[in-house]
Amino acid sequence: MPDAVTHWNDVLLDVIRDVGGSPCPIARGGAMMHGAIYDAVNSIVDTHEPYLVKVPASPIASLEAAIAHAAHDTLAAAFPATTVDLALERDDTIAAITTGAASIAAGKAVGRQAAEAMVRAREDDGADDQTPYVPPAGLGEWRPTEPGTTAANPSWGKVKPFCLTTGPQFRPPRPGGYRSRTEMLRSAEYAAQVEEVKELGRDSSTTRTDEQSKIAFFWANDLDGTYKPPGQLYELTKIVSDQRGLDIVDNARLFALVALAIGDAAVVAWDAKYSRDLDLWRPASAIRVGDADLNPGTTDDPSWQPLSQTTNGTHFTPPFPAYVSGHATFAATHAAIMRQYFGTDNVNFVATTEDPHPSVQGLTRSFSSFTEAALENARSRVYLGVHFQWDADHGFHSGNALGEFVYATQLRPLAAALAA
Numbered sequence: 001m002p003d004a005v006t007h008w009n010d011v012l013l014d015v016i017r018d019v020g021g022s023p024c025p026i027a028r029g030g031a032m033m034h035g036a037i038y039d040a041v042n043s044i045v046d047t048h049e050p051y052l053v054k055v056p057a058s059p060i061a062s063l064e065a066a067i068a069h070a071a072h073d074t075l076a077a078a079f080p081a082t083t084v085d086l087a088l089e090r091d092d093t094i095a096a097i098t099t100g101a102a103s104i105a106a107g108k109a110v111g112r113q114a115a116e117a118m119v120r121a122r123e124d125d126g127a128d129d130q131t132p133y134v135p136p137a138g139l140g141e142w143r144p145t146e147p148g149t150t151a152a153n154p155s156w157g158k159v160k161p162f163c164l165t166t167g168p169q170f171r172p173p174r175p176g177g178y179r180s181r182t183e184m185l186r187s188a189e190y191a192a193q194v195e196e197v198k199e200l201g202r203d204s205s206t207t208r209t210d211e212q213s214k215i216a217f218f219w220a221n222d223l224d225g226t227y228k229p230p231g232q233l234y235e236l237t238k239i240v241s242d243q244r245g246l247d248i249v250d251n252a253r254l255f256a257l258v259a260l261a262i263g264d265a266a267v268v269a270w271d272a273k274y275s276r277d278l279d280l281w282r283p284a285s286a287i288r289v290g291d292a293d294l295n296p297g298t299t300d301d302p303s304w305q306p307l308s309q310t311t312n313g314t315h316f317t318p319p320f321p322a323y324v325s326g327h328a329t330f331a332a333t334h335a336a337i338m339r340q341y342f343g344t345d346n347v348n349f350v351a352t353t354e355d356p357h358p359s360v361q362g363l364t365r366s367f368s369s370f371t372e373a374a375l376e377n378a379r380s381r382v383y384l385g386v387h388f389q390w391d392a393d394h395g396f397h398s399g400n401a402l403g404e405f406v407y408a409t410q411l412r413p414l415a416a417a418l419a420a
Helices: 004-018 023-045 061-080 102-120 183-184 190-202 210-218 229-246 246-273 283-288 325-340 370-384 388-410 414-419
Strands: 349-352 364-367
Touching: 004 023, 004 061, 004 190, 004 229, 023 061, 023 102, 023 229, 023 246, 023 325, 102 370, 183 190, 190 283, 190 370, 190 388, 210 325, 210 370, 229 246, 229 325, 229 349, 246 325, 246 388, 325 370, 325 388, 349 388, 370 388
Parallel strands: none
Antiparallel strands: 349 364
C-alpha cells in the first residue's frame, strides 16, 4: 500500500485525467496540494523550514490524517470542476490509521489549517485572468494552427509564482539571440531549425527512425484523459521514491519541491511564450508558408502535418506559441530538483508513459540520469513536429536554473536555514 503522500499523488493524477486542459492550471493545482501536504507534515515533525505556515500541532497528531485533509481541501479548491470522488470517509489511508480518534482529530486540524493557508495564498494570484489575446499578424509570430482554436493561458506568465521573485526571473533571450524578428527570419540558423523539424517532425517522415517516433509519443501525453506532462513527472518522482525507499516524511518534502518548482515552471515557460516582443509561431505555420519569410534556406509545404495526433489520428499542434517548450522547461526543472535532492544525477530508473498512441502502449524507457531523461523529453518535441530545437534548448536552460533556485531557497533543513 502506498504511503499517504504517494496515495494522494495518485488521486491528483486521477483529477488531472478527469479535468484535462492546459498544463498550467494542472501545475498550479499540483503545487497547491503538495505544498500544503508538506506544511502539514512539517508542522508535526518540525525538521525543515515551512513553505507557508507552521501550524501548532499536538505530538499525537496523525501524519496520515493531516496529509489527507491538506490534500482534499486543496484539490477541491484548485479543481472545483472535478468529478473524481474525494470523499475522505472512503480514503484507505485514513481507514488504516490505528492511533485513535484523538490522533486523527489532531491531524485533521493540522491538515485543514495548512490547506487553508495555501488556498488563501493563491487567492487572486492571476490564474483566473481572462484578458483577451489577439494573435499578432506578422510573419514569424504565432497564429492558430488548426481552425477554431484559440491561444491557451496567454496571461499565465503573470500568475504569482510559488517560489520565484517574479515570473520573468529566468526569462530566456530571444530565439537565437537575434535583435529583431526580421533578423531571425532571414538567418541561416532559423532556416536550419525549420528544415530539421520539417524533416524529422513530419507525419510521414522517412528520416525519423522508429526509435525517435516512439520517443516523440512517449513524452507527449498532451491528450485529455492522460496525466499530462506534469503528471508524468509526478509519476516519475514516485517511481524513484519507491526505488529509493523514501518514507512518508521524505516523500512530503520531495514531492513538494518537485510540485512547487513545476508550478513555477509553467509561469516561466508561459512568460517566455507570450511576454516577449515575439510570440514565435509553431513549425506547422513556419513550414506551410516557408516562401513568405524571404529566407533562401526555407521552402513552403502547404500540406505539411506534424507527427503529433489525437486518438482518432487527427494531426494537431498545442495552441500556444513555440518558444519556449513547456515540456523542456518542466522536464529540466524536475531533473534539477531530483538531482539536488538525491545528491547525484547518476540514478538508474525506468520511466513509464500513458500516452494513448499504440506505439507506446506499455512501453518503458530506461535512463541512467535525470538529465538524460530531461534532455530526451525536450528533444522529443522536435520528433513530434511541434517545436524547434531552440525551444527545447532554452526551455531546458531556464528550467534547470529554476529547479536549482527552488532547491537552494525552499524547504531547507532548519539547521541549514539558521546557518544561512
